[in-house]
Amino acid sequence: MRTDLTDTTSSKINAALMDARRAGGAGAAGMVLTLVIVTDEGSAYDALKAANDASREHPSRTLAVIKRAGRSPRARAETRLDAEILVGSDAGSGETVVLRMHGELAAHAQSVVLPLLLPDAPVVVWWPENSPAHPAQDPLGSIAQRRITDAVTAESPVGQLAQRAQSYTPGDTDLAWTRITGWRSMLAAALDQRPAKVTAAVVEGESYNPSVELLGLWLHTRLHVPVERVVTGGPGITSVTLRTKDGDITLDRPDGLMGTLSMPGAPDRQVALKRRETSELIAEELRRLDPDDIYATSVRTPVERLREPANAETTAADKAAKAAKTVEAATAAPARVTVKVPAEPAEGPAAPKAPAKAVAKAPTKAAAKKTATGVAKKAPAKRATKRSGA
Incomplete structure (x- = not known):
């Protein structure tokens, strides 16, 4: 059953819903929640179809809010509320009201939606597209226990995740999460x-x-x-x-x-x-x-x-380069110590200074005349100097 109301009010819409319910033979509502869909004319058909399919699992009153603020001054000055009421097979297992708000009324959608909410029932708000930066601070989002967005419809879907993280409030969710x-x-x-x-x-x-x-x-x-x-x-x-x-x-x-x-x-x-x-995703979100x-x-x-x-490859290459530099520095350090350590003592006798000269210079005739003990002491220093240069 379909009923069209032009230039109407929320009280008239409620009365039309009661008349349509009685005409269909249903005395009580029998619905478990109110689903508010904030959309535009281009996305309204697909969103309503998904909501109607989901209502077979979760009977609900669906309120589709379509804002028509108008671009010209004359259109903005014309404040009007038009409603389309669907009950029965046209609305799945619940009731559907399409609210088209013209002019200044588009900026006060919550004042139209509040009288149409089911009493003592949860409220869920869904933005199929163009979701607000802070859903919980939105006038319609603030009256809901659950707020559903869809990051995939944003201009930058991955960047939208950062916005969702920044504005997260308990009760927020996103269909990008439901898809996984x-x-x-x-x-x-x-x-x-x-x-x-x-x-x-x-x-x-x-x-x-x-x-x-x-x-x-x-x-x-x-x-x-x-x-x-x-x-x-x-x-x-x-x-x-x-x-x-x-x-x-x-x-x-x-x-x-x-x-x-x-x-x-x-x-x-x-x-x-x-x-x-999308209907399956919405039905899943309405389960909890x-x-x-x-x-x-x-x-x-x-x-x-x-x-x-x-x-990951760049990071691994950087780590390998740093490790190579560390090993090179650790290998080069003993060379400087080996050459300088023998020359450190300043107060000792003159005799111990000879081995340091032998390490730095080639062997001389005087060195050849040294005892076997002196030669044995020089040999390790000479080999250590060669290893450090390599």
Whole structure:
């Protein structure tokens, strides 16, 4: 059932919802939460379709907020609220209200949404695109227990993770994190089946994909091992390798559909790792409304903790060069000491000064006449001088 209201108010929308519910034979709401979608006309269709599909698992009242502030002074001066109400099969298992706010009303969306919230029910706000820098400080985000963003839609998806870490408030989450649930489950199950000490990890995936970065950060924080980031052509995450003393544990998904799990001493197994639709991601996020502490720990870890192959090789070369310089300096130091030490005593008799001259100069006729004991004392010094020069 569809009802269109033009230049309306929140109270009229509530009354129309009650009439539509009674006309459909439902006396009670029977919904568990209110889902507020902040979007634009271009993304409204896909977002509403995903929300309607998710409502079959979580019956909810969906409020789509579409702001039309207008560019011209005349459009901005025209303050109006239009609503489209969908109940029944058109709205999944709940109710859908599309709110189009014109003019100055677009800057006060919370004043329209508040009277339409389900009483005594949780509120979830979802930004499919153009999410605010601080979701919890947004007027609509401040009334929600759960706030969902999507870093992949940002102009700089990986840079968006740093913004999400800076503005994180308990209740925040991102669909880039939800997309790696299957990978995290498979890798955790693999380590449960074959407990082993992981020494390093490699995450491969397409460039500028925040899910790839989050998966690497999660491995780094949970296993406390260095993680290498390798860029591939995708789609999404293509492979994860956990290095152990017994061999590599590899989860490979080159086509975005089926994955292959390889473990030492066991045959390869095919696992389901299909890239999920947005409706499945939203349904998963609506299953829990408490803060996600694991996500908070992962997103707050700087992305710079992940190593790239080129950087790793450069670091190894630098370490090798420094080690070579240290060895060279340690080898050269005894040469200077060997030559100078015999000349140090200033108050001793003149006789001991002769060996120092013998070390520095070639043997003379006077040296040949020395006793066998004197020759034996000079020989080690001469050999030490030759080794230090080499």
